[in-house]
Amino acid sequence: MESCADLHVAIGSFLDSFAEIDPSKLVAKVKTHLLTHAPADVRLFGPLLGAITEAFESLNGVFRDIEGVKHRVAGGAWPLKGEGNEIVWARCGPSARRLLHEHRILQRLLGWKGPEVRRPGSVKLAAVPVVKGRKGRPHREIIVLSSTSAALAFNSGDFPADSERYKCRNVGSQSQEICCRDSWIVSSSPVPNEEIVTGKIIEILQQTNSTESIVILERFVVQSKRHELYNMPFITCPSCPHSDVKSQYF
Numbered sequence: 001m002e003s004c005a006d007l008h009v010a011i012g013s014f015l016d017s018f019a020e021i022d023p024s025k026l027v028a029k030v031k032t033h034l035l036t037h038a039p040a041d042v043r044l045f046g047p048l049l050g051a052i053t054e055a056f057e058s059l060n061g062v063f064r065d066i067e068g069v070k071h072r073v074a075g076g077a078w079p080l081k082g083e084g085n086e087i088v089w090a091r092c093g094p095s096a097r098r099l100l101h102e103h104r105i106l107q108r109l110l111g112w113k114g115p116e117v118r119r120p121g122s123v124k125l126a127a128v129p130v131v132k133g134r135k136g137r138p139h140r141e142i143i144v145l146s147s148t149s150a151a152l153a154f155n156s157g158d159f160p161a162d163s164e165r166y167k168c169r170n171v172g173s174q175s176q177e178i179c180c181r182d183s184w185i186v187s188s189s190p191v192p193n194e195e196i197v198t199g200k201i202i203e204i205l206q207q208t209n210s211t212e213s214i215v216i217l218e219r220f221v222v223q224s225k226r227h228e229l230y231n232m233p234f235i236t237c238p239s240c241p242h243s244d245v246k247s248q249y250f
Contacts, residue, residue, distance in 0.1 A: 004039045011035050070110045073100045118172030123206050123213045126167040140166060142208055149202045149216045155190055159214065168204035171215055179215075187217065198222055198235065 015035070019026055026032050042048060072078070072092050082088035091097075099106055128138045145151070146161040170180045179185055181201050189197040199217030206213040223234040 004042055007042065008039045011038060066110065070112065073097060073106075073110075074112065118176055118178055120172050120174045120176065121213065122172045123168040123204055124170050125206065126169045142166065143205075145205070148205060150205065150214065153216060158190070164208045165205040165214075166208060168206050168213065171201075171204050171213065185217070187215075 015026065015032060018032060038048065068078075073096060075091065075097050077089040077091045079087045080090050100110070100112060125140070128140050130138055142164050143166075144161075145156075145159060145163045145165055148165070150156055150159065151161065170178045173179050173185065179201060181204065183201045184199070185201060186196055186198050189195060191197070197217065197219055198221070199219045201215055202218050203216040204213065205216070218237065220235040220237055223236060225234050226232060227234065
């Protein structure tokens with residue numbers, strides 16, 4: 001307790017000296033207030049050398065440098081003083097900017113990941129849920145096509161109703177983007193005399209014994225009428241709610 005009393009006196013003397021030099025900092029800097037709680041912290045946690053985190057603040061400069069390098073090689077700009085103290089925005093040259101796109105080790109070190117490019121029509125299977133307490137490798141669920149939303153599609157007769165399928169997480173589009181459930185897409189239509197179809201993905205299914213995949217869409221019709229405020233066309237859902245479209249048509 002005697003050392004805590006000495007600490008209390010030392011902190012008071014420091015704050016008095018601090019106030020003579022720059023009294024406004026006593027209010028502006030939170031650390032000067034935290035110092036007054038140091039004796040209570042010693043009683044609760046023991047010597048402050050075992051609890052302080054100031055040593056880790058020396059890494060702030062390292063993190064700042066890393067973010068600066070990441071900003072520059074990713075194509076970001078930074079201000080420089082030009083003639084007459086005019087601010088000029090500078091950027092790295094094309095060779096330096098290509099480093100981040102070409103070197104995967106540098107990408108990992110800077111925590112940057114490039115866009116995932118997917119082959120059109122390729123699918124990624126849904127994750128297999130792990131049942132707590134069940135031993136052994138979990139089995140992927142197999143579903144029959146007739147028990148899915150595909151059974152409601154107007155062209156469901158194009159596919160065997162008893163075919164077995166796996167659920168998929170996403171599918172690659174023609175533009176090499178990743179489309180998941182509830183994604184809005186524009187796709188080639190399986191309907192004769194209809195070139196394209198606009199819809200929202202309901203399910204993505206892959207056949208168990210092949211790589212053939214189908215995408216079930218909720219079809220919408222783009223109207224000629226536009227919204228008064230947003231000037232965007234209205235879309236409506238027709239009476240036939242679902243459309244089954246082969247993924248390779250994307």
